[in-house]
Amino acid sequence: MIYCITLKRTIISCPECSSRINIKDYRKCKVIHNMIGSKNTSLILKKRRLVCPNGINLRI
Structure with a gap:
């Protein structure tokens, strides 16, 4: 089984300068997970x- 997971888009502020953060791009990450129904399951995240307008790169 393969599940695809995407976070809901919300407005996020920078923890350093409190300005609104822009989305730079998206990356896909595959995680093996065995807890769903005791089957071999993969999660695709x-x-x-994210990038701060003041030049600070963040990952959330």
Whole structure:
């Protein structure tokens, strides 16, 4: 089984300068997970890469 997971898009502020953060791009990450129904399960996560307008790169 393969599940695809994407975070809901929300407005995020920078922890350093409190300004609004822009989304730089998305990366896909595959994780093996055995806890769902005791079957071989893979989770495909769509992770966001964020960038602060002041030049600080963040991953959330």
